[in-house]
Amino acid sequence: DAGVIQSPRHEVTEMGQEVTLRCKPISGHNSLFWYRQTMMRGLELLIYFNNNVPIDDSGMPEDRFSAKMPNASFSTLKIQPSEPRDSAVYFCASSTWAGNSPLHFGNGTRLTVT
Amino acid sequence: ELKVEQNPLFLSMQEGKNYTIYCNYSTTSDRLYWYRQDPGKSLESLFVLLSNGAVKQEGRLMASLDTKARLSTLHITAAVHDLSATYFCAVGGRSGGGADGLTFGKGTHLIIQP
Numbered sequence: 211d212a213g214v215i216q217s218p219r220h221e222v223t224e225m226g227q228e229v230t231l232r233c234k235p236i237s238g239h240n241s242l243f244w245y246r247q248t249m250m251r252g253l254e255l256l257i258y259f260n261n262n263v264p265i266d267d268s269g270m271p272e273d274r275f276s277a278k279m280p281n282a283s284f285s286t287l288k289i290q291p292s293e294p295r296d297s298a299v300y301f302c303a304s305s306t307w308a309g310n311s312p313l314h315f316g317n318g319t320r321l322t323v324t
Numbered sequence: 325e326l327k328v329e330q331n332p333l334f335l336s337m338q339e340g341k342n343y344t345i346y347c348n349y350s351t352t353s354d355r356l357y358w359y360r361q362d363p364g365k366s367l368e369s370l371f372v373l374l375s376n377g378a379v380k381q382e383g384r385l386m387a388s389l390d391t392k393a394r395l396s397t398l399h400i401t402a403a404v405h406d407l408s409a410t411y412f413c414a415v416g417g418r419s420g421g422g423a424d425g426l427t428f429g430k431g432t433h434l435i436i437q438p
Contacts, residue, residue: 243425253412255425266425301366312357312369313414313426 212236214316216302222322228290231319234283235304243313244277244287245301253301259285292323326351328415330429338437340402345432347396347413355416356396357426358387360409367412371398403436410434 215234223229235242243258257267259279267277274293279285289296299320303313327350337343347356358370371380373389373396380387384407386399396413410433414426 252430253428255427258425269425303367310355310372310374312359312372313367314369315367317366 214302214304214314216300216316216319218319219317220320220322222324223292224324225293226291227323228288229292229296229321229323231287231300231302231321233285233287233302233316235285235302236314237283239304239306239314240282241305242279242285243303243305244285245303245315247299247301247318248297256287289321292321294323297321297323326353326415326427328413328427328429330413330432332432333430334433334435336435336437337400337403339404342402343400345398345400345411345413345434347398347429349394349396349413349415349427352391352394353415354391356389357414357416358396358398359412359414359428361412361431362409370411400434405436405438408434408436 214236217232221229241260244256246254246256254269256269257277258265262279262282275289277287299318301315301318303315305311305313329348331346354374356373359367360370361367371387373387376391378389384401389396398411410431412428412431414428416426
C-alpha cells in the first residue's frame with residue numbers, strides 16, 4: 211500500500227495568496243483527518259471526516275480555512291487568504307471506521323507564508 | 325475538553341539506561357496511542373492500548389495503560405541511539421465505536437547519547 215499521500219511536500223507563498231493542500235487517504239480507509247503541527251502549539255486537529263462527511267471542524271482556526279472531501283480518495287484543505295501565522299506542517303491522516311485503529315499519517319506539507 | 329500531558333518534554337539519556345515517559349489525560353477514554361516522529365518526518369504508530377491494564381511490547385519499548393489513573397507509560401529498556409526521536413501519546417475523544425480525532429500530547433524529545 212502506498213500509504214497516505216500528500217501534496218505538495220513544501221509550499222512557499224506570500225501573504226494573501228490562496229493555498230490548497232491535497233491528500234489521498236489509504237484505500238479502504240473511511241476516516242480522514244487534517245492536523246497542523248507547530249513548535250508552539252504541537253499537533254492540533256483541524257477537522258475530520260467519516261465517509262466523506264465532515265464530523266467535527268471545531269479545530270479550524272478561522273473562516274479562512276476550509277476543507278472538502280468530494281470522494282473517498284481525495285481531500286483538500288484550503289487557506290484563503292493565507293497569513294504568516296499559518297506557517298506550519300500540515301498532516302493528513304486516515305484510518306478505518308473501527309474506533310481502535312491507529313491513524314496513519316502522510317508525510318506532511320510544510321507551508322511557509324512570507 | 326480533553327487534555328493530554330506528557331513528561332518529561334525533553335530527555336537526554338545514555339545508551340544502555342532505562343527510562344520511562346509518562347502520559348496523563350484529563351477525561352475518561354478507552355483508547356490510547358503512542359507514536360514516534362523522527363526530525364522532519366511523519367508520525368509512525370507504535371502502540372494501541374485499548375483496555376485497563378493493557379501492556380504491549382516491541383523490542384526495547386513497552387507501553388502500558390491504567391485507565392483508572394488516566395495514565396499511560398512508555399518504558400525504554402537498555403536504550404540505543406536509534407531510539408532517539410520525539411514520542412507522542414494520543415488519546416481518543418470518546419469511547420465506543422466510530423473513528424474520531426485524537427488529542428496529542430506535546431511530545432517527549434528523546435536524545436540517546438553513546
